[in-house]
Amino acid sequence: MTRRLDDTDLLDLLRRVLDRTDPVPAAAVDAAGAADWAAVDAELAELAFDSLLDERPVALRDDDGDVRSLTFTAGDRTVEIDVTADELVGRIDPAGDLPIEVVQPSGRRQARLDDLGRFRAPVGPGPVRLHLFLPGRPTTTPWITR
């Protein structure tokens, strides 16, 4: 049995075929659905440097290709972060008694700064962001994807 397949029919068929053969994974939708918490009222720290985007090509660089270095500004503070596969190491300047949180879609982890404003926290796979509880002004870095 044959029938006329006009453009609308064909696109409609294709849409159904793609939804069966290449569906959006439920886990990805769940992660996206959880993306809105806590971001709305926090101020967004400004990205000032990203080694991934700003550095010279790999051939000209040192042998530290597994570390991504980022710098953010939040008010008058500078936040430097080095991200490796399993760890986040950073420094906030000027230092101070500032609670911070390392946030991933799977959960969050409190961290403390030392006297020099340094911190260190293990991270799992997937994106990560840093919440800074600046007095009266909660601030977050954008999500860092890895």
Next chain:
Amino acid sequence: MAATTQTMRGVTRTRRRPFPRGTTLGGRTRTPRAGTYADTVRSPTGEREQPRFEDLVPRAIDGDHAAWESIVARLQRVVWHAIAGFDLSAADRQDAFAATFFRLSERLATVQQPQKLPGWVATTARNEVLTLLRARRRLTPTDPADMALPASPATSDDSLLDDELHRAVHRGFAALPPRCQELLRLATLDPPLSYAEIGELLDMPHGSIGPTRQRCLDQLRSSPDLRPFTED
């Protein structure tokens, strides 16, 4: 270069970094054009009334989680299919997908033209993919177009299709040139992307999208797989 934008809540927020090319949410024209899909509440493919982005965005900004989930639900196919044509592992494609919604949640308060969200998330998703690929390869690409490979990870398995016609469409689609596959994927989206948005994504002049779309559909229709189902 500082740009001050008026947020939906009337709070003035300063951002120094412009969005990447083609991703501006707040353009100079503030009034949505009449006749865009955003003016209709009826989906072109479904019978149910769809919530409008104009209503969902302010509610999500005010912390209404259900509104945010509706936004994700309405945009998920746009994001997923916008990043189909890259050489990505399944895990990386999911990461880029989720990251796109993270970006959107960060920028929600600066959305001035909610009806442009589909185009914005599609562009953002592809930028996320380029960032991921850069991180994977640790290279500075000379041309982003070089990083798009004609990979189509989702067109191999048709065991899920019980309908002969669906299987034929699937096989015919998989045999199309990668460019056609990408364009037709984008043409199946709801909410739809404009030809201008598709042109921007595929780096094609938008005047050529309509004719190319037609050519790709004709090619699919006349593929050997589909011949048995179509009239002469």
